Amino acid sequence: xxxxxxxxxxxxxxxxxxxxxxxxxxxxxxxxxxxxxxxxxxxxxxxxxxxxxxxxxxxxxxxxxxxxxxxxxxxxxxxxxxxxxxxxxxxxxxxxxxxxxxxxxxxxxxxxxxxxxxxxxxxxxxxxxxxxxxxxxxxxxxxxxxxxxxxxxxxxxxxxxxxxxxxxxxxxxxxxxxxxxxxxxxxxxxxxxxxxxxxxxxxxxxxxxxxxxxxxxxxxxxxxxxxxxxxxxxxxxxxxxxxxxxxxxxxxxxxxxxxxxxxxxxxxxxxxxxxxxxxxxxxxxxxxxxxxxxxxxxxxxxxxxxxxxxxxxxxxxxxxxxxxxxxx
Amino acid sequence: xxxxxxxxxxxxxxxxxxxxxxxxxxxxxxxxxxxxxxxxxxxxxxxxxxxxxxxxxxxxxxxxxxxxxxxxxxxxxxxxxxxxxxxxxxxxxxxxxxxxxxxxxxxxxxxxxxxxxxxxxxxxxxxxxxxxxxxxxxxxxxxxxxxxxxxxxxxxxxxxxxxxxxxxxxxxxxxxxxxxxxxxxxxxxxxxxxxxxxxxxxxxxxxxxxxxxxxxxxxxxxxxxxxxxxxxxxxxxxxxxxxxxxxxxxxxxxxxxxxxxxxxxxxxxxxxxxxxxxxxxxxxxxxxxxxxxxxxxxxxxxxxxxxxxxxxxxxxxxxxxxxxxxxxxxxxxxxxxxxxxxxxxxxxxxxxxxxxxxxxxxxxxxxxxxxxxxxxxxxxxxxxxxxxxxxxxxxxxxxxxxxxxxxxxxxxxxxxxxxxxxxxxxx
Numbered sequence: 001x002x003x004x005x006x007x008x009x010x011x012x013x014x015x016x017x018x019x020x021x022x023x024x025x026x027x028x029x030x031x032x033x034x035x036x037x038x039x040x041x042x043x044x045x046x047x048x049x050x051x052x053x054x055x056x057x058x059x060x061x062x063x064x065x066x067x068x069x070x071x072x073x074x075x076x077x078x079x080x081x082x083x084x085x086x087x088x089x090x091x092x093x094x095x096x097x098x099x100x101x102x103x104x105x106x107x108x109x110x111x112x113x114x115x116x117x118x119x120x121x122x123x124x125x126x127x128x129x130x131x132x133x134x135x136x137x138x139x140x141x142x143x144x145x146x147x148x149x150x151x152x153x154x155x156x157x158x159x160x161x162x163x164x165x166x167x168x169x170x171x172x173x174x175x176x177x178x179x180x181x182x183x184x185x186x187x188x189x190x191x192x193x194x195x196x197x198x199x200x201x202x203x204x205x206x207x208x209x210x211x212x213x214x215x216x217x218x219x220x221x222x223x224x225x226x227x228x229x230x231x232x233x234x235x236x237x238x239x240x241x242x243x244x245x246x247x248x249x250x251x252x253x254x255x256x257x258x259x260x261x262x263x264x265x266x267x268x269x270x271x272x273x274x275x276x277x278x279x280x281x282x283x284x285x286x287x288x289x290x291x292x293x294x295x296x297x298x299x300x301x302x303x304x305x306x307x308x309x310x311x312x313x314x315x316x317x318x319x320x321x322x323x324x325x326x327x328x
Numbered sequence: 329x330x331x332x333x334x335x336x337x338x339x340x341x342x343x344x345x346x347x348x349x350x351x352x353x354x355x356x357x358x359x360x361x362x363x364x365x366x367x368x369x370x371x372x373x374x375x376x377x378x379x380x381x382x383x384x385x386x387x388x389x390x391x392x393x394x395x396x397x398x399x400x401x402x403x404x405x406x407x408x409x410x411x412x413x414x415x416x417x418x419x420x421x422x423x424x425x426x427x428x429x430x431x432x433x434x435x436x437x438x439x440x441x442x443x444x445x446x447x448x449x450x451x452x453x454x455x456x457x458x459x460x461x462x463x464x465x466x467x468x469x470x471x472x473x474x475x476x477x478x479x480x481x482x483x484x485x486x487x488x489x490x491x492x493x494x495x496x497x498x499x500x501x502x503x504x505x506x507x508x509x510x511x512x513x514x515x516x517x518x519x520x521x522x523x524x525x526x527x528x529x530x531x532x533x534x535x536x537x538x539x540x541x542x543x544x545x546x547x548x549x550x551x552x553x554x555x556x557x558x559x560x561x562x563x564x565x566x567x568x569x570x571x572x573x574x575x576x577x578x579x580x581x582x583x584x585x586x587x588x589x590x591x592x593x594x595x596x597x598x599x600x601x602x603x604x605x606x607x608x609x610x611x612x613x614x615x616x617x618x619x620x621x622x623x624x625x626x627x628x629x630x631x632x633x634x635x636x637x638x639x640x641x642x643x644x645x646x647x648x649x650x651x652x653x654x655x656x657x658x659x660x661x662x663x664x665x666x667x668x669x670x671x672x673x674x675x676x677x678x679x680x681x682x683x684x685x686x687x688x689x690x691x692x693x694x695x696x697x698x699x700x701x702x703x704x705x706x707x708x709x710x711x712x713x714x715x716x717x718x719x720x721x722x723x724x725x726x727x728x729x730x731x732x733x734x735x736x737x738x739x740x741x742x743x744x745x746x747x748x749x750x751x752x753x754x755x
Contacts, residue, residue, distance in 0.1 A: 028523075107645060127647040128525035129601030136599060148649075150525030188525060215522045 171198030179243030333372030340697030379411025379705030391420025490550025560619030638726020663736025
């Protein structure tokens with residue numbers, strides 16, 4: 001029953017799970033059509049989640065392992081809830097990063113998980129590229145749940161889903177990403193996703209935490225605006241994505257004090273009024289309320305922050321379903 | 329022994345003609361002279377040149393024999409056409425005294441296929457606190473001093489090292505890189521690093537350190553040799569320094585001339601985050617590679633050196649940031665450099681000079697020329713024969729090459745070191 005539901009797209013279009021994709025490591029290798037498929041499938045999954053019994057047997061007998069070398073609540077739980085809603089079994093492995101001294105153990109770990117029957121390995125790691133080390137080593141599907149500063153593709157997909165759900169489209173929108181862009185995997189994956197889907201992106205943050213101008217210009221598949229000034233970034237914005245400010249950047253010499261950061265970059269009601277009326281406010285979490293975002297804005301009518309979390313489950317269900325390559 | 333019919337290419341004697349090379353025992357002989365060994369090898373159609381000289385390689389022995397030994401490293405050297413290799417001192421223990429130098433030379437006599445010239449450390453245990461015993465080491469045969477990847481951090485101690493080395497007239501080899509600016513970086517700082525989410529190393533980390541070392545060489549009159557330059561700015565600094573008669577020489581690696589930071593993103597056959605493309609100093613951009621080539625052509629950079637850095641499989645089969653830097657290079661150096669020749673960017677004569685005459689000159693070595701009476705160090709190669717790099721077939725223990733699966737045009741066929749055939753491939 002569910003399968004039929006899932007495979008009936010809008011206007012009766014038949015959605016085929018894409019064959020051939022085994023891993024989701026970043027959005028840089030996604031096509032527009034593939035993103036559309038994920039978002040459309042996620043819409044169906046969200047319907048499932050709104051039923052009284054939020055569970056279907058689609059992935060019964062499959063096993064999903066979350067392998068997290070870094071703390072996480074919403075991403076890990078989001079995947080586990082998604083897997084359970086599809087009937088899969090989940091196992092959670094919290095690997096202390098201190099035990100990871102050599103890649104031998106990373107490859108060894110992933111092979112062990114595969115030998116134990118993992119169909120999906122959802123992996124978070126503090127070092128960029130770690131999922132790429134293991135992806136070619138196993139037959140399981142590897143899903144990147146965040147690697148260092150590099151990528152967080154499921155976050156970007158759920159952000160795209162949320163934007164489209166709230167504003168009806170992605171193409172042509174002006175999206176401001178505010179904060180520590182340089183060290184943000186959320187920002188990077190969103191850059192791929194947003195520019196692929198036709199949004200205009202403006203990056204805003206302190207000069208020490210923005211990518212170099214060369215990153216925003218030549219040789220890369222995007223045209224980005226880059227500014228140090230929050231009001232300039234917010235001017236005409238349809239979507240405002242606020243990033244978490246890591247406190248260790250202060251001791252690292254990248255900014256002088258939280259006080260100055262709050263004065264310069266915190267998204268308050270007053271600053272938000274510079275954006276388009278009704279502009280969507282987003283945050284990947286966890287928030288430092290009162291630092292990068294004012295609590296009133298975080299809980300205000302324009303905020304989609306809670307919806308992002310809920311949508312994260314639907315989007316991850318969609319990905320698991322599509323990756324499983326089940327017959328239509 | 330006679331090599332007959334080859335194109336004899338010897339920049340030192342300005343020779344480039346078809347002819348025969350006579351070898352008598354371990355030295356080169358006048359044609360027509362005495363010939364104790366009647367062997368005659370027909371090398372017509374191939375190039376005969378002085379054996380290559382590598383001023384910079386890591387043979388890992390003693391202490392890291394799981395990565396390389398003097399036996400395997402010099403086998404790799406022979407297969408790459410090298411007949412003299414200078415071994416860096418970052419072994420375990422490091423080469424700090426005359427007896428350390430002697431132990432390397434003893435093991436080389438026992439196990440090496442080609443000539444091994446050891447470097448000593450600049451400071452004891454490469455800790456950057458006290459000078460090493462340079463006079464003792466020089467007497468034992470150390471040809472230069474270097475702390476390798478651990479740049480001497482204190483400008484004052486580097487000053488004294490350059491001063492003290494005047495006693496033995498041997499160069500101080502500097503891996504010029506400002507450690508504070510490197511700050512945990514793992515590749516060239518630029519758009520590729522930003523996309524990959526890896527911490528970058530700006531060019532300025534090298535240029536600040538090069539500028540410091542050049543200023544100290546000016547202050548002291550000491551002999552400075554800059555290892556593996558990577559940036560256009562560093563080339564400019566050395567060019568200015570040479571114009572003002574500072575006593576400096578410099579080298580560049582084949583990989584910094586022929587590869588760029590996009591190799592880290594897997595531009596060849598490799599996957600993204602190719603740990604074999606992690607080198608120290610890092611691969612830079614095409615613009616830097618062009619500037620390095622220009623520097624090599626105009627003499628700003630004296631020579632090519634491989635920075636052969638064999639690593640274990642586990643040192644590379646891991647997260648990029650955790651991977652040990654370096655690539656195994658002795659066996660691919662010539663083929664990779666021939667890309668520049670085939671692309672018309674460098675003449676074959678200039679390339680051979682950069683592998684023979686010029687490194688010999690930089691370190692004052694009596695090798696790298698096809699003169700009667702000189703050590704019979706000879707390489708025979710086919711500049712056009714193509715081969716596909718298969719790291720599993722390397723003689724080096726290090727299989728860590730980002731060139732696996734790539735085709736190189738330029739094949740070493742025969743290597744003779746001190747009159748002995750140490751590598752033979754088809755002639």
